[in-house]
Amino acid sequence: MEKQEFERQLSAVREEIDRIDKQLLPLFLERMNCSEKVAEIKQQAGIPVLNAKREQEILDRVREEAGGYGGSAAALYSAIMAVSRARQHQMLVGGGELRRLEQTADRSMKQSDVRAVCQGVPGAYSHRAALRFFEAPELVFRSTWKEVFETVKSGEADFGVLPVENSAAGSVSAVYDLILRYRFYIVGAVGIKVEHCLAACRGNADIKTVISHPQGLSQCSDYIEQHGLSTVEYSNTAAAAKFVAQERPDGTAAICSEEAAEEYGLIVLKKGIQNAANNKTRFVIISQKPVLPENADKISLCFSLPHITGSLYNVLERFAIHGLNLTKIESRPIPGSNFEYDFYLDFSGNIHTPDTLDLICALHDELPRFSFLGNYREA
Amino acid sequence: MEKQEFERQLSAVREEIDRIDKQLLPLFLERMNCSEKVAEIKQQAGIPVLNAKREQEILDRVREEAGGYGGSAAALYSAIMAVSRARQHQMLVGGGELRRLEQTADRSMKQSDVRAVCQGVPGAYSHRAALRFFEAPELVFRSTWKEVFETVKSGEADFGVLPVENSAAGSVSAVYDLILRYRFYIVGAVGIKVEHCLAACRGNADIKTVISHPQGLSQCSDYIEQHGLSTVEYSNTAAAAKFVAQERPDGTAAICSEEAAEEYGLIVLKKGIQNAANNKTRFVIISQKPVLPENADKISLCFSLPHITGSLYNVLERFAIHGLNLTKIESRPIPGSNFEYDFYLDFSGNIHTPDTLDLICALHDELPRFSFLGNYREA
Structure with missing residues (x-):
């Protein structure tokens, strides 16, 4: 068939579709109007928006009437009913406590005399995150996430800084669990580029072994492989730096942040040794007091x-x-x-x-x- | 207003909705028929299914004509077009290489002489996962995920066993990255209940300190708090057990699996010390060779x-x-x-x-x- 003939056929069908849409759209709008009427009646009668039984009846009927298109028609109607439920909820102006929170919460973050608590040790990536988010915070460090929450709860700190993605310390759900359990709020977030360096004690240049958190090691696997290094696992990248600084093991370097190397007086032998594709670790700032910045x-x-x-x-x-x-x-x-x-x-x-x-x-x-x-x- | 009056009003509106649906559904089915015609024409002409420009034009028009319901109408139409695109793709019978894979891949897993490689050390939860999935596997252990993949790639092992959820070793995306990079397949999955025990050397019952992976410590935080224990972080729960067995530190117990305690000859002082809400860790079985079991x-x-x-x-x-x-x-x-x-x-x-x-x-x-x-x- 000629290209022209295809195009002629296509535009014929498309005209048909446009003709159908001219009828379909007004019907949909009429249906939305009906939903609004239902919402008004339900509002006056104090009946909840969702009527799962009625929705299921409609879906069953539609599925049956549509024959071979049953699944598609049910999907369409499920979408239509969700849209109309959304409209009804919008009219009901619900969410009482959330509306109050939106009205009453602070609209700006505390900026001076900020006391923050980080998970990890000085030089850890959470330390860098805190310094990126706050101008001159007074910082304390705790080893577990729960201790971070406890420190904020006790009033010892205003804010907590916790990793939530790509992190060695666990998965995001554990932080969310704690936020829900303590009824805290997320009041900020910051992405920190993970940049590992090879750090050792002065005069210790012939490195045969690297020590770091398993994720630190895997994030630098290309470098480790290229240089034929053997690996030792440690609980934390910054703690590995501290260990190397204190124990001065022969031919051994830590894989850690530059901040950690500096914190523990190590020499940076090589910067940016992480694999190319590595991305950011995201940290959230948590607070007991709600803040909803403008x-x-x-x-x-x-x-x-x-x-x-x-x-x-x-x-x-x-x-x-x-x-x-x-x-x-x-x-x-x-x-x-x-x-x-x-x-x-x-x-x-x-x-x-x-x-x-x-x-x-x-x-x-x-x-x-x-x-x-x-x-x-x-x- | 009386309850009866509300119900009378509600059923009046619902009759109107049913009347609308009687017209709306046939129009939708007609529209789906048109989509099939479009699919046939496109198939003959070798034109791709998605025509983003035409879809955007329809969405813009619908949004404009629907006035205050613009967002809802656009959502509806976006759903309709997705359904019709799905139908067109179904008619085109695409996915060539996937169809071939479905035809040619093995339909059952190798069951005898299975050689599997785990991430971790003997006694780690991945060890338990391997034993749950395979009957009598020959097992080797590697410290990083990448080494697990390399061991399978080299043919040294048929399958790899890796944690993908709630895991201390990293997030699911790192395993998926490696699966994609190595072009391996997930050929099985198994959920293992995380059950930590308190394990120490014989004659070491007065425990003051526990040692484990940070996640092991946080999963047992309630027990640790109740007993006023101090904590030391280690790279891995099973490795912590090994450390306690070898170094015999005074008043110190490991938090690890029972298997790990047994593996390293420790006495289990207390079973099931994890916090109540803890759930499972999920492990996947990976393979270089596709298997699509019946x-x-x-x-x-x-x-x-x-x-x-x-x-x-x-x-x-x-x-x-x-x-x-x-x-x-x-x-x-x-x-x-x-x-x-x-x-x-x-x-x-x-x-x-x-x-x-x-x-x-x-x-x-x-x-x-x-x-x-x-x-x-x-x-």
Whole structure:
């Protein structure tokens, strides 16, 4: 067939599609109007928005009537009902406690006399993160995440600095668990480029062995391989630097940050020995007191859903409707449950924007185990 | 207003909705028919399915015509177009190399004379995972993930056993990176309950100090706190047991698995000292040779999307249409890119099911950086 003939056929079908859309769209808008009426009646009667039984009946009917397109039609209707539920929630102006929080929380971070607590030892990457986020903080160091939370809870520190991604100290969910348990807020975040160096004691240049955290070793695996070095594991990159400085083992260097090398008086033999593809470690700043800065640009939420597929795509649709972009999503099975999941989401946005506040308040009312973790500036 | 009056009003609106749906659904089905015609024409003409310009034009028009419902209408249409694109891809029977893989790969795992390589030391949880998955494997141990891959690549071992969740050794993405780099397959998975014990040398019952990996310590933080123990960090729980057995430090116990205690001849002073809420660590079995067992029930994929919100919910919709449940989702920014993400997904399913194979082949053709990581039995 000629190219022209294909194009003629294509535009004929497309005209048909446009004709269908001319009828389909007004029907959808009519349906949305009906949803608003339902919302008004439910509001007056004090009936909840979600009527799972009625939704299931509609889905079953649609699936049956659509025959071979059953799955597609059910997906379409599930989307339509999510949109109309969203509209109803928007009209109900829910999320009472969240609305109060948005009104009452501080709108700027404390900047002077900041006392912060880091997980790790001086020279660790969390140390660098704290210095990137705060101008001249008074710093203390704790060895476990829980101790960081306890130090903030006791009032000994205003803020805690904890790694949440690509970190040697554990996975993001453990930090989120603690934030939820302590009812703290994320009030800031900062990405730190992981740059490892080879550091040893003065006069110890012929290096045969390197010592570091297993992740430090694997992040420098190309360099280690090229130079035929043997490896020793240690609990922490900065602690490895401290060990090398104190014990002065023969022919041994630490793999650590430059700050750690400096902190423990080691000579930097070689900078930037990490593999090329390595990326950043992200740290969050946590606080007992809510702060919702005017210039915040990231929102962290946590909630649960019974089944990932259907329900998750309906929730994500809501973000899409508001033009908000997700920047992180992570699922995690709820311990002891069958196929129920907690989700950790970060998305771009500011809670002082009315539309965004409405969306989060609606989700707050709709979703089980919903927690607003914070709205902050990503540095 | 009376309850009866509310119900009368509600059912009036619902009748209106049902009336609208009676017109809306046939239009949607007509539209799907048109999509099939488009698919046929495109197939004959060798034109790709996605026409981003035409889709954007439709979205813009719909958004404009829908006025105050612009966002909702655009979301609806974006869903409709995803469904119709899915249908077109299904008709095109794409995914050539994946279809070949599904035909040619082994359909059962090697069961006798299995040689497996674990990350860690004897007594580590990966050791237990290997014994749970294989009947009587010949085992070797390597200290880094990369060495595990190298051992499999060289043919020294048939399978590798690596932790991918809740693990001390790093995050799931590092294992996925290596699987992609080595072009290996996930051929099995097993969840191991983390059960820590307090283990010391004989005659060393008055314990003041515990030594373990930082995550082992934090997983037992309640016990440690209740008994006022001081803590020392070590690179690995099983290595901590080995250290205690060799150095016999006074008043010091290791926090490790029972297997590790046994392996290094320590006395178990107390079992099950982990905090209540602790869950499982998941291990995957990797192989250079593809295996797609008849009874496989989980599929792992990795792909990239330009924007999470819109595109992700369209992809998830496709899984929903096929009735497949996601069991894991994780996003990860692509290093060096702006707002582009890689996604790691696990979902229930068997690639030998024609519908499922069609879906994966369609995604294979549609999504950038798509990788099929494996279809295996979750033990």
